[in-house]
Amino acid sequence: MNLADSARDAADEALARLVCSGDLGGSAKAAIPDRMVEAAITIVEATGICEQLAAWRAEDRVREHKGSGGRPASLNDRAVMVLLVLLALEHAPLLVSRMAEMIACRLSGRPKALLGIDSEETKEKDWYDRAWRQVHSLLAVIDPFPGPRNRLLTKAEWADVVSARDPDDAARKQDRLEWVCNQLLEATMRMIPRAVRRHWKGNTCIDATPVAAFGKRGTTKRSNLVSIEPDAAWYVREGDHRDQGNGPDGEGKKRKGGPKHLWGWEATLAVMSTNNPSDPDQFPYLVAAMGFGKPGHDVSGHGVRAFSSIVERGHPAGHAIADRAYFPNSKPEDLQLPLRALGYDLVFDYREDQLGVMESYAGAKQIEGAWYCPQMPQSLVDATVDFRVNKTIDEATWRQRIEQRRAYLLRPKESADAEGHVPMRCPAAGPNATALCPLKKPLGNMSGRVRIRVTPDHPDKVCTNKSSVSFQPTAGAKYAQSLHYGGPAWQAMYSTARNTIEGF
Numbered sequence: 001m002n003l004a005d006s007a008r009d010a011a012d013e014a015l016a017r018l019v020c021s022g023d024l025g026g027s028a029k030a031a032i033p034d035r036m037v038e039a040a041i042t043i044v045e046a047t048g049i050c051e052q053l054a055a056w057r058a059e060d061r062v063r064e065h066k067g068s069g070g071r072p073a074s075l076n077d078r079a080v081m082v083l084l085v086l087l088a089l090e091h092a093p094l095l096v097s098r099m100a101e102m103i104a105c106r107l108s109g110r111p112k113a114l115l116g117i118d119s120e121e122t123k124e125k126d127w128y129d130r131a132w133r134q135v136h137s138l139l140a141v142i143d144p145f146p147g148p149r150n151r152l153l154t155k156a157e158w159a160d161v162v163s164a165r166d167p168d169d170a171a172r173k174q175d176r177l178e179w180v181c182n183q184l185l186e187a188t189m190r191m192i193p194r195a196v197r198r199h200w201k202g203n204t205c206i207d208a209t210p211v212a213a214f215g216k217r218g219t220t221k222r223s224n225l226v227s228i229e230p231d232a233a234w235y236v237r238e239g240d241h242r243d244q245g246n247g248p249d250g251e252g253k254k255r256k257g258g259p260k261h262l263w264g265w266e267a268t269l270a271v272m273s274t275n276n277p278s279d280p281d282q283f284p285y286l287v288a289a290m291g292f293g294k295p296g297h298d299v300s301g302h303g304v305r306a307f308s309s310i311v312e313r314g315h316p317a318g319h320a321i322a323d324r325a326y327f328p329n330s331k332p333e334d335l336q337l338p339l340r341a342l343g344y345d346l347v348f349d350y351r352e353d354q355l356g357v358m359e360s361y362a363g364a365k366q367i368e369g370a371w372y373c374p375q376m377p378q379s380l381v382d383a384t385v386d387f388r389v390n391k392t393i394d395e396a397t398w399r400q401r402i403e404q405r406r407a408y409l410l411r412p413k414e415s416a417d418a419e420g421h422v423p424m425r426c427p428a429a430g431p432n433a434t435a436l437c438p439l440k441k442p443l444g445n446m447s448g449r450v451r452i453r454v455t456p457d458h459p460d461k462v463c464t465n466k467s468s469v470s471f472q473p474t475a476g477a478k479y480a481q482s483l484h485y486g487g488p489a490w491q492a493m494y495s496t497a498r499n500t501i502e503g504f
Contacts, residue, residue: 219263
């Protein structure tokens with residue numbers, strides 16, 4: 001660690017102690033202590049957001065063939081971001097009116113000078129107008145959904161707004177918005193002392209939670225008006241949370257016999273998870289990345305961008321844990337394969353119709369995420385089906401059969417290559433074999449191996465190749481996971497991570 005890193009770590013730790021001290025200046029009308037303003041400035045400057053906003057504005061001016069604009073504003077991006085952080089530290093509403101009040105009544109001369117605010121101008125009304133303009137100037141750079149938000153629109157007016165938008169511009173600003181959010185999250189992660197932060201090995205659980213839109217009224221079939229937040233959508237408390245129709249019969253009410261609906265958004269949160277469920281208190285569990293959008297829309301995209309942001313910011317990739325809305329229900333080319341390319345192993349559960357044999361490759365059978373010998377006994381193939389679906393065995397028997405499966409597992413001969421191909425060995429091949437098969441010459445100690453007595457009628461490469469078979473990354477990509485499904489390590493990792501994020 002160089003001197004610059006050491007100095008930054010010391011500053012981050014001092015900042016964390018200050019922010020967590022609880023001394024936030026008293027009531028909403030009390031003066032803001034100078035040290036809290038300095039702390040907020042440190043947070044904002046550590047994110048690099050203001051410099052990036054300036055670069056994006058320059059890009060937009062070139063793209064739109066615009067000039068550099070008029071005279072400098074009396075508030076700039078840095079001041080606005082600091083004021084918002086100060087309000088957040090007080091757990092206060094992030095309102096322009098609160099910002100104006102803070103400037104006019106709660107900041108002394110020195111903090112104003114640090115923020116470039118003219119200390120002679122103290123009228124709250126003037127600061128409201130200026131703060132409003134600068135806030136919206138900042139949002140215009142990162143807003144994927146530009147349009148009027150100060151009145152209700154008819155559906156025809158709303159259609160005109162949507163048709164005037166540029167899809168490429170919307171995608172670009174969605175990326176910008178998520179980058180800004182994740183840089184703010186990074187600032188909180190950097191407040192963890194380096195020695196503690198480095199305990200985290202990258203295990204991360206992702207999930208989405210609804211965020212209600214302003215007011216309760218959503219867009220419905222019965223009204224010619226759209227919601228005051230028309231870019232939101234109906235959240236359904238089941239499935240992937242996407243409403244497949246056009247909203248409920250009423251405003252956020254339950255359809256007869258149907259689920260509860262809510263008009264709003266969905267925040268995707270990727271939360272740090274334990275390295276070891278038996279020793280969970282090595283570091284705090286913070287949000288490492290986030291996304292924001294319509295409920296059930298672009299689930300895979302939000303997941304990929306969240307995990308990509310974590311890795312791009314220099315954090316390790318470990319296990320990626322999620323519910324079935326993410327794994328295995330996503331298309332593998334949209335989510336599973338990109339996450340594996342980032343270095344993540346996936347940990348997840350299956351629906352009842354995803355149990356048992358789901359894929360085959362080179363003669364091997366993929367059962368609940370792992371590749372097995374094609375001659376594994378049927379009682380072991382059907383273990384989870386018999387426990388969860390047929391209910392013909394109890395939990396103890398199921399766990400026993402899950403452990404017995406290990407002897408029939410294919411094993412990687414070596415790590416994946418640069419393109420994700422993995423050479424896999426039959427359980428009867430190699431010196432560390434776990435099975436004895438007439439098709440393979442035994443090597444090493446043969447004690448304790450299961451005996452495969454019946455060979456396939458038409459053996460494939462897994463049975464006929466002497467050494468190994470190369471498995472391409474797309475083979476079984478939808479359902480694959482590295483932890484042995486149902487085993488103690490899988491159960492501990494999955495349940496602990498899911499409990500962590502649900503509790504969060």
